[in-house]
Amino acid sequence: MKHAQRPEQIDLLPYLGKWLLLASAVAALAGSASALFLFALDWATATRIAQRWLIAQLPLAGFGVGWLYLRFGQRVEAGNNLLIDEIHDPKRVIPLRMAPLVLGGTVLSHLFGASVGREGTAVQMGGALADQFTHLFKLRHEDRRIILMAGISAGFASVFGTPLAGAIFGLEVLAIGRLRYDAILPCMVAAIVADQVGLLWGVHHTRYVIPFIPPLSAWGLAATVIAGMLFGLTGKVFADLTHGLGGWIKQRIGYAPLRPLLGGMVIAAAVYLLGADRYIGLGVPTIVEAFQQPLAPYDFAAKMAFTVASLGSGFKGGEVTPLFYIGATLGNALAPLLGMPLPLLAGIGFVAVFAGAANTPIASTLMAMELFGSEIGVYASIACVVSYLFSGHTGIYRSQRVGHAKHRDTPEGIKLGELPAYRQQALQRTAPPSAQPGEDNARH
Numbered sequence: 452m453k454h455a456q457r458p459e460q461i462d463l464l465p466y467l468g469k470w471l472l473l474a475s476a477v478a479a480l481a482g483s484a485s486a487l488f489l490f491a492l493d494w495a496t497a498t499r500i501a502q503r504w505l506i507a508q509l510p511l512a513g514f515g516v517g518w519l520y521l522r523f524g525q526r527v528e529a530g531n532n533l534l535i536d537e538i539h540d541p542k543r544v545i546p547l548r549m550a551p552l553v554l555g556g557t558v559l560s561h562l563f564g565a566s567v568g569r570e571g572t573a574v575q576m577g578g579a580l581a582d583q584f585t586h587l588f589k590l591r592h593e594d595r596r597i598i599l600m601a602g603i604s605a606g607f608a609s610v611f612g613t614p615l616a617g618a619i620f621g622l623e624v625l626a627i628g629r630l631r632y633d634a635i636l637p638c639m640v641a642a643i644v645a646d647q648v649g650l651l652w653g654v655h656h657t658r659y660v661i662p663f664i665p666p667l668s669a670w671g672l673a674a675t676v677i678a679g680m681l682f683g684l685t686g687k688v689f690a691d692l693t694h695g696l697g698g699w700i701k702q703r704i705g706y707a708p709l710r711p712l713l714g715g716m717v718i719a720a721a722v723y724l725l726g727a728d729r730y731i732g733l734g735v736p737t738i739v740e741a742f743q744q745p746l747a748p749y750d751f752a753a754k755m756a757f758t759v760a761s762l763g764s765g766f767k768g769g770e771v772t773p774l775f776y777i778g779a780t781l782g783n784a785l786a787p788l789l790g791m792p793l794p795l796l797a798g799i800g801f802v803a804v805f806a807g808a809a810n811t812p813i814a815s816t817l818m819a820m821e822l823f824g825s826e827i828g829v830y831a832s833i834a835c836v837v838s839y840l841f842s843g844h845t846g847i848y849r850s851q852r853v854g855h856a857k858h859r860d861t862p863e864g865i866k867l868g869e870l871p872a873y874r875q876q877a878l879q880r881t882a883p884p885s886a887q888p889g890e891d892n893a894r895h
């Protein structure tokens with residue numbers, strides 16, 4: 452009876468205190484790890500540009516990264532997908548070695564010229580560091596889920612300087628069409644504090660400028676919808692090609708370190724033969740250019756090819772910054788065709804291709820507003836939602852679940868990686884029985 456008479460807000464105070472402390476501790480670790488990572492990336496990028504001969508060593512670097520994961524990291528090789536699986540179905544605490552392995556593997560990939568990103572590394576470090584509190588405080592499964600989500604939010608927010616997008620990303624990335632509001636406080640606190648910790652360490656994030664955002668008009672709305680369709684299809688193609696190449700290589704090359712070795716040979720040869728340095732590494736200077744001047748209309752396709760080859764063959768990093776590059780340069784190419792301001796469509800593409808590939812339209816819209824200003828919110832939200840729909844039930848995270856189908860009957864709870872086999876089985880069940888060989892012969 453005492454509890455019935457006591458206001459529920461009183462019972463919330465211990466909950467509030469617990470998650471403020473835990474989320475802040477996770478944020479301090481994740482924000483510091485992201486700062487170290489970003490400084491290391493800056494060094495790796497500057498060194499590669501100054502010492503171009505390093506690109507020729509990419510195959511050896513790939514072999515080294517592959518061997519390290521084969522020897523020490525088989526348990527954590529699934530990366531972001533492992534984090535998502537552990538949140539949905541908690542089994543074992545993520546080994547702390549995930550953090551140094553993905554940090555070292557990503558820095559080596561960038562140093563020698565692979566086309567990979569950085570969000571995967573920050574998210575995995577944040578998740579691995581956060582999960583160590585499970586041991587320390589003997590957390591229950593439900594609390595462990597929440598602290599892993601807070602680690603994801605902290606890593607994402609601190610590596611991009613977008614705390615609101617990071618907070619929602621940790622809630623939104625787990626399942627299509629469903630958010631986990633039970634973790635909203637820890638994710639929000641972790642994202643905001645981690646971003647501030649990174650800034651205290653001296654991290655500087657790239658600023659993108661859109662000088663003018665026109666009022667929404669009938670054609671502006673139509674053009675944004677058309678662009679959103681193309682951005683979503685691009686995100687789908689990127690995800691399908693990356694998974695397809697990865698699966699194809701694994702079927703044909705059993706020894707894991709040989710996969711990035713051969714992939715590195717192809718990438719390094721292409722860079723030297725085609726002079727394609729602008730398509731390796733993060734490509735941030737090209738992204739900035741996409742907001743300022745017309746670029747080659749094939750830039751987005753070239754970046755996609757180099758990134759698919761890098762990730763598909765086993766190099767470590769992330770997909771998001773390459774997706775920003777692909778989206779910004781595709782928007783740059785579409786702007787004159789759709790009669791839209793070039794910086795505006797570059798900015799919309801920047802977030803919308805990511806929204807489609809990651810199935811995170813809300814986080815992507817918030818990211819646009821944090822990076823480019825609140826005035827872009829209407830344009831970004833339209834493009835991100837349309838992109839999310841048009842990317843279909845696919846995505847860069849194969850362990851992402853279907854919480855609520857987008858626009859077609861799809862079983863709830865199934866992983867995106869399991870959908871192709873499910874659909875194949877459904878087709879076989881509904882296909883008419885084939886004629887017996889004897890019946891065929893009798894007809895003739």
